[in-house]
Structures are given as C-alpha cells and as structure tokens.
Amino acid sequence: MTTIDAIPTRxxxxxxxSRLEARWAVFFDVAKIAWEYEAEGYETKYGPYLPDFWLPxxxxxxxxxxxxxxxxxxxxxxxxxxxxxxxxxxELTGHECFIANDIPRIVETNCEHHARYSLFSxxxxxxxxxxxxxxxxxxxxxxxxxxxxxxxxxxxETIMISPLGNINPRLxxxxxxxxxxYIPTDTTPRLVDAFKAARxxxxxxxxxxxx
Numbered sequence: 001m002t003t004i005d006a007i008p009t010r011x012x013x014x015x016x017x018s019r020l021e022a023r024w025a026v027f028f029d030v031a032k033i034a035w036e037y038e039a040e041g042y043e044t045k046y047g048p049y050l051p052d053f054w055l056p057x058x059x060x061x062x063x064x065x066x067x068x069x070x071x072x073x074x075x076x077x078x079x080x081x082x083x084x085x086x087x088x089x090x091e092l093t094g095h096e097c098f099i100a101n102d103i104p105r106i107v108e109t110n111c112e113h114h115a116r117y118s119l120f121s122x123x124x125x126x127x128x129x130x131x132x133x134x135x136x137x138x139x140x141x142x143x144x145x146x147x148x149x150x151x152x153x154x155x156x157e158t159i160m161i162s163p164l165g166n167i168n169p170r171l172x173x174x175x176x177x178x179x180x181x182y183i184p185t186d187t188t189p190r191l192v193d194a195f196k197a198a199r200x201x202x203x204x205x206x207x208x209x210x211x
Contacts, residue, residue, distance in 0.1 A: 036054040
C-alpha cells in the first residue's frame with residue numbers, strides 16, 4: 001500500500017501528527033465539541049496504544065481515531081495491528097471507539113444538505129443494531145457498526161454519534177422526540193458549518209483555524 005507522508009501540523013497549542021488530525025480538531029472546535037488530543041496511552045492486550053482524541057461529551061465519553069483514506073485493516077498488516085489495538089482499547093476502557101477518515105464533503109441540494117461519509121464504530125459487549133465480529137484468537141465477540149455519523153438533537157442541541165445520523169434519545173434524555181425519524185439531523189447548520197470550516201482551514205503559515 002502506497003501512502004503519502006503525513007504533514008505534522010500545529011493547531012490550538014497541539015502538535016498534530018497529520019494535517020487531517022488538525023482538521024478534525026477544527027471541526028470539533030466549530031461544532032463546540034470538547035476534545036483532548038493524545039491525552040493518555042494504554043497498554044492493551046494487543047500492545048501499547050495512544051488514542052488520537054478523547055471526546056468526553058460524546059456518547060458518555062468516546063475515543064476518536066483518525067486514519068488516512070487508504071487505511072484498510074483487511075489488506076495491510078500494520079493497519080490490522082492498529083485495528084486490533086483499537087479493539088483492545090474498547091475492551092479495556094469500556095468506551096466506544098470511532099474510526100474516521102477524511103473530513104466529509106457537504107453536498108448542497110435544493111432541499112437539504114447531504115453529508116457523504118461514515119464513521120466506523122467499535123465497542124465491546126452487547127449493543128442493538130450492531131454487526132458481530134469474532135476474534136480469531138480469543139473467540140470473543142465484538143459489536144461493529146460502519147454507518148455511524150455525527151448528529152444533533154434538535155430539542156436540546158446535544159451532539160452525538162449514532163447509526164445513520166439518527167438521534168438516540170438515550171444519549172440526550174429527549175425520550176419523547178419523534179421528529180428524528182424524518183429530519184436529517186446529521187446535517188444541521190451547526191454540523192454543516194463545522195465540516196465546511198474543517199475542510200477550508202489553512203495551516204501553511206503556522207497555527208490557524210477556519211478561514
């Protein structure tokens with residue numbers, strides 16, 4: 001697998017290992033999502049691992065991993081080793097782990113916005129609507145979802161990550177909400193502005209943010 005070397009980038013007082021990580025940090029800032037970069041390393045059963053982002057307010061606390069667009073654990077041994085460590089992180093901490101690639105492009109139509117992207121979610125234990133995968137070594141079962149997206153509750157403005165961008169009332173407490181079945185809550189103005197800011201951010205002259 002041929003890849004382009006990542007460009008270390010400084011933003012918000014942090015030295016990011018890649019420009020893509022810095023762009024995701026811009027997204028978090030504009031969307032007003034609290035984040036910590038490389039806050040703490042862990043010794044997983046598959047080896048030591050330092051998560052990219054800790055999002056304390058997303059889904060009761062979750063980890064967010066940023067990988068390049070060609071990252072494929074099925075085709076590359078190094079990618080598979082990283083994937084196993086993320087699995088180990090989910091088991092060790094009990095927190096959901098998300099894997100993201102490029103900042104999504106927002107496509108505007110006459111009636112609404114469309115966000116063409118998907119996050120890959122990993123978590124340990126039982127979960128509804130998850131796809132099961134079993135470790136070939138220890139035979140433990142993991143729950144995986146690959147159509148999760150950021151979304152915003154239109155009642156309380158809580159940001160969460162949920163399958164297909166549909167609001168999960170258990171994550172924000174708005175248990176009587178019914179509108180999420182037909183309103184595209186993954187492309188609210190707040191999220192659209194954050195995605196656009198992240199894609200347009202410029203870092204050529206040092207620390208910078210949205211332009």
